[in-house]
Amino acid sequence: MPGTLDLDAALQYVRAHRDRHLQELREFLGIASVSAISSHAGDVRQAAQWLKHRLLSAGFSTVRVEETGGHPVVVATNPGHPDRPTVLVYGHYDVQPVDPLPAWRHPPFEPAIVDGALYARGASDDKGQVFMHVIAAEAWLRTGNELPVNLIFLLEGEEEIGSPHLGNYIASRQDLLRADLAVISDTPMYAEGVPAICYGLRGLAALELTVAGPKQDLHSGIFGGTVANPAHALATLIASLHDADQRVAVAGFYDDVDLPTPAERHAFAQLPFDDTAYQDEVGVPELAGEPGFSPLERTWIRPTVEVNGLWSGFSGEGQKTIIPASAHAKLTCRLVPHQDPVRVLDLLEAHLRAHCPKGVALTIARGEGAPGTVTPIDHPAVRSAEQAIRAVYGRPAAFIRMGGSIPVVVTLHDVLAMPTLLLGFALPNENFHAPNEHFHLDNFHRGAETVVRLWSLLAGWKREEGSQ
Amino acid sequence: MPGTLDLDAALQYVRAHRDRHLQELREFLGIASVSAISSHAGDVRQAAQWLKHRLLSAGFSTVRVEETGGHPVVVATNPGHPDRPTVLVYGHYDVQPVDPLPAWRHPPFEPAIVDGALYARGASDDKGQVFMHVIAAEAWLRTGNELPVNLIFLLEGEEEIGSPHLGNYIASRQDLLRADLAVISDTPMYAEGVPAICYGLRGLAALELTVAGPKQDLHSGIFGGTVANPAHALATLIASLHDADQRVAVAGFYDDVDLPTPAERHAFAQLPFDDTAYQDEVGVPELAGEPGFSPLERTWIRPTVEVNGLWSGFSGEGQKTIIPASAHAKLTCRLVPHQDPVRVLDLLEAHLRAHCPKGVALTIARGEGAPGTVTPIDHPAVRSAEQAIRAVYGRPAAFIRMGGSIPVVVTLHDVLAMPTLLLGFALPNENFHAPNEHFHLDNFHRGAETVVRLWSLLAGWKREEGSQ
Numbered sequence: 001m002p003g004t005l006d007l008d009a010a011l012q013y014v015r016a017h018r019d020r021h022l023q024e025l026r027e028f029l030g031i032a033s034v035s036a037i038s039s040h041a042g043d044v045r046q047a048a049q050w051l052k053h054r055l056l057s058a059g060f061s062t063v064r065v066e067e068t069g070g071h072p073v074v075v076a077t078n079p080g081h082p083d084r085p086t087v088l089v090y091g092h093y094d095v096q097p098v099d100p101l102p103a104w105r106h107p108p109f110e111p112a113i114v115d116g117a118l119y120a121r122g123a124s125d126d127k128g129q130v131f132m133h134v135i136a137a138e139a140w141l142r143t144g145n146e147l148p149v150n151l152i153f154l155l156e157g158e159e160e161i162g163s164p165h166l167g168n169y170i171a172s173r174q175d176l177l178r179a180d181l182a183v184i185s186d187t188p189m190y191a192e193g194v195p196a197i198c199y200g201l202r203g204l205a206a207l208e209l210t211v212a213g214p215k216q217d218l219h220s221g222i223f224g225g226t227v228a229n230p231a232h233a234l235a236t237l238i239a240s241l242h243d244a245d246q247r248v249a250v251a252g253f254y255d256d257v258d259l260p261t262p263a264e265r266h267a268f269a270q271l272p273f274d275d276t277a278y279q280d281e282v283g284v285p286e287l288a289g290e291p292g293f294s295p296l297e298r299t300w301i302r303p304t305v306e307v308n309g310l311w312s313g314f315s316g317e318g319q320k321t322i323i324p325a326s327a328h329a330k331l332t333c334r335l336v337p338h339q340d341p342v343r344v345l346d347l348l349e350a351h352l353r354a355h356c357p358k359g360v361a362l363t364i365a366r367g368e369g370a371p372g373t374v375t376p377i378d379h380p381a382v383r384s385a386e387q388a389i390r391a392v393y394g395r396p397a398a399f400i401r402m403g404g405s406i407p408v409v410v411t412l413h414d415v416l417a418m419p420t421l422l423l424g425f426a427l428p429n430e431n432f433h434a435p436n437e438h439f440h441l442d443n444f445h446r447g448a449e450t451v452v453r454l455w456s457l458l459a460g461w462k463r464e465e466g467s468q
Numbered sequence: 469m470p471g472t473l474d475l476d477a478a479l480q481y482v483r484a485h486r487d488r489h490l491q492e493l494r495e496f497l498g499i500a501s502v503s504a505i506s507s508h509a510g511d512v513r514q515a516a517q518w519l520k521h522r523l524l525s526a527g528f529s530t531v532r533v534e535e536t537g538g539h540p541v542v543v544a545t546n547p548g549h550p551d552r553p554t555v556l557v558y559g560h561y562d563v564q565p566v567d568p569l570p571a572w573r574h575p576p577f578e579p580a581i582v583d584g585a586l587y588a589r590g591a592s593d594d595k596g597q598v599f600m601h602v603i604a605a606e607a608w609l610r611t612g613n614e615l616p617v618n619l620i621f622l623l624e625g626e627e628e629i630g631s632p633h634l635g636n637y638i639a640s641r642q643d644l645l646r647a648d649l650a651v652i653s654d655t656p657m658y659a660e661g662v663p664a665i666c667y668g669l670r671g672l673a674a675l676e677l678t679v680a681g682p683k684q685d686l687h688s689g690i691f692g693g694t695v696a697n698p699a700h701a702l703a704t705l706i707a708s709l710h711d712a713d714q715r716v717a718v719a720g721f722y723d724d725v726d727l728p729t730p731a732e733r734h735a736f737a738q739l740p741f742d743d744t745a746y747q748d749e750v751g752v753p754e755l756a757g758e759p760g761f762s763p764l765e766r767t768w769i770r771p772t773v774e775v776n777g778l779w780s781g782f783s784g785e786g787q788k789t790i791i792p793a794s795a796h797a798k799l800t801c802r803l804v805p806h807q808d809p810v811r812v813l814d815l816l817e818a819h820l821r822a823h824c825p826k827g828v829a830l831t832i833a834r835g836e837g838a839p840g841t842v843t844p845i846d847h848p849a850v851r852s853a854e855q856a857i858r859a860v861y862g863r864p865a866a867f868i869r870m871g872g873s874i875p876v877v878v879t880l881h882d883v884l885a886m887p888t889l890l891l892g893f894a895l896p897n898e899n900f901h902a903p904n905e906h907f908h909l910d911n912f913h914r915g916a917e918t919v920v921r922l923w924s925l926l927a928g929w930k931r932e933e934g935s936q
Contacts, residue, residue: 220776221870
């Protein structure tokens with residue numbers, strides 16, 4: 001039978017240890033766990049070890065650093081109560097690369113507090129939110145309480161490179177990871193002061209193009225005019241991906257895309273959105289995008305094809321009058337629910353091959369992909385989360401979708417039949433994936449309290465279900 | 469009155485000192501005089517000092533390293549005979565950057581001899597050919613002879629960055645540099661075993677594009693769909709520069725371009741040219757270019773617009789799912805005689821501004837430019853050069869044009885009213901501006917002998933003119 005559940009003691013614990021928790025988070029953020037860059041593999045592993053020790057000190061009885069074939073996962077568990085719900089908290093301790101480094105006002109792995117926000121790579125995406133969950137668990141475990149829910153922490157080190165090994169890991173450890181619900185804090189609030197529950201995510205599909213021309217860079221005077229320039233061919237290919245209206249021009253790309261319901265469009269339209277403030281925030285001369293959709297719709301429910309990087313030839317100081325030997329681009333698509341990543345990559349590949357100019361050789365390397373997802377918003381856990389948010393923030397939660405991708409949501413649903421609650425406390429302008437990433441400490445602390453309350457509210461969920 | 473002119477002694481000198489001369493050339497090539505990269509400025513200056521000492525040891529009475537505001541020029545002179553022609557030998561001791569460094573089979577500044585060719589950055593373009601002239605002068609000066617012509621050496625250190633200071637320098641030192649003829653060895657032979665005199669060069673016009681979008685890289689999930697991607701905009705701009713037939717699509721670009729005369733087309737068509745061998749040499753899947761022109765015509769008498777480099781966003785290992793803050797391209801045009809570089813840049817800039825997509829800011833920075841040039845092929849110096857070539861190579865010289873640019877030819881004509889003889893001994897496939905640049909030693913040695921003979925043949929030129 002469940003023991004004591006003293007919510008006030010747990011909340012008091014979180015408040016009393018703020019300084020220590022903040023210092024610990026700075027230590028965690030100081031580890032340069034960049035998963036995309038192989039020279040940082042040791043740092044990624046160090047972050048996993050750091051988490052293991054911290055979860056043990058939080059009161060978890062078993063913490064494993066498990067091999068996956070790539071960067072490891074960290075899994076923490078406690079002995080479970082059979083009549084309490086089991087909740088899997090997923091997060092990631094790896095971070096995005098930091099370039100361009102000169103754009104950072106503080107070194108990305110030397111956390112700095114400025115105006116109530118903590119600046120560091122990973123502050124909000126996702127180490128800060130992972131640590132928030134560690135605190136919330138500790139608050140129950142170190143105050144003479146029992147945990148109101150059976151917690152499993154699953155923390156991976158490859159989220160920023162598309163989680164190449166996580167699917168296999170989850171499939172191979174289903175007994176360890178089986179739960180009634182997944183909670184993920186890797187999405188933003190809707191806006192400052194507007195906490196949110198996110199019920200939809202876009203998916204992702206990645207590919208890299210290589211356009212090869214001459215076997216080596218050629219003198220553009222001596223050879224210019226007789227061979228196709230790979231940089232021109234690459235530009236032609238990229239330009240062909242969109243029409244003049246910024247719609248994706250790849251045949252079939254929109255085939256499986258659902259139009260929003262009138263109710264959904266109405267709900268989105270009710271959310272506060274200031275075009276001018278948004279434009280100022282991102283710092284563009286004017287907003288752009290697909291005609292017929294609002295900015296929120298463009299990022300939440302419409303798919304994109306986006307160049308993330310391109311390079312060819314000489315980019316140094318001065319002139320180098322060459323025809324480059326090759327040209328390269330990294331592309332990712334953001335997908336909406338019902339778009340199959342494999343089919344989208346098939347369509348893209350067919351389009352690119354059909355549009356490739358003569359005189360060059362095109363190579364396409366596919367990256368990882370994941371479909372978009374939608375979570376039912378009438379799930380009991382969603383209702384509990386809304387209640388916890390209301391108690392901490394004093395206002396109702398917004399129900400939003402998000403343009404980013406969390407492939408694990410798909411895996412947890414497909415492999416473990418688990419619904420996911422997306423409950424994030426970052427702000428949308430906290431520079432995830434960009435220089436000067438940060439996390440507002442007020443939301444860090446409130447987020448921990450919200451999670452403490454959420455576990456308390458979920459304690460009886462399975463008994464309620466059983467009694468129905 | 470002229471003293472002794474013992475041609476055989478001079479030729480014998482060149483042959484007797486091959487080993488020492490080769491060793492000295494290796495030393496010269498070991499200096500990393502990359503003019504485009506500011507951290508190599510000291511190396512450029514070191515190469516100038518090396519040349520100064522070597523020209524003094526060759527027998528020149530006065531050698532100056534003169535400041536220009538950038539990299540210095542080296543000027544060598546001897547007291548002149550008034551009844552001998554004065555010949556200015558122009559060359560450059562700076563070299564192109566070496567990247568991509570991993571593509572070099574030997575370090576670019578550690579000269580290596582493989583199969584009778586000397587491999588190093590600058591071996592053929594242009595240090596090796598400059599040193600060939602040093603040897604030829606030394607052969608006259610160190611064998612008890614007098615110089616058959618009054619020689620002025622003008623060797624600059626900024627050719628590979630567009631000679632930004634040379635024009636001013638020449639204009640300010642007209643008395644020092646005035647001559648009857650300029651000789652430049654910075655062009656290739658037509659082919660292996662086919663020595664050539666080049667009578668036409670293409671010009672150059674450079675610009676750099678910067679397309680700015682959001683004020684920093686944005687998360688492509690959270691923001692993707694609402695802002696114009698600068699990499700897409702750059703691709704659209706580059707793609708707009710050519711039509712589907714690979715003609716330049718910039719309005720007015722071909723306005724001032726002369727069509728070749730039937731005689732010129734006929735002469736070009738007589739030159740041996742093997743499409744398949746050319747294609748194999750450059751290593752492309754198929755040749756490309758403007759319809760209606762042969763490959764020789766495309767490189768010699770047709771203008772181009774070429775991307776030399778482009779870059780945007782993330783190009784490292786793995787994925788970085790961003791909308792890049794900016795995208796960049798370096799472009800150069802190759803121009804033919806009568807195309808004005810300033811007008812061409814005006815046309816390009818107008819085209820780019822007209823084609824720039826919405827939502828981004830376009831900045832255009834103009835680089836240096838020079839028009840194309842044609843030299844009269846019936847000049848007495850050209851006839852003497854043909855005679856010297858015939859004596860050394862045992863076959864007539866080909867009269868060719870070249871697709872590259874030598875801006876100094878324009879300056880020497882405009883400022884000093886000097887015709888230029890383009891007499892180069894590199895081979896077209898010796899990888900100028902590319903990894904593994906090299907120079908065949910047989911042509912290095914024969915080139916020196918050809919120059920020794922040319923000075924002898926030119927000795928009486930001015931007297932002949934006077935007697936006419």
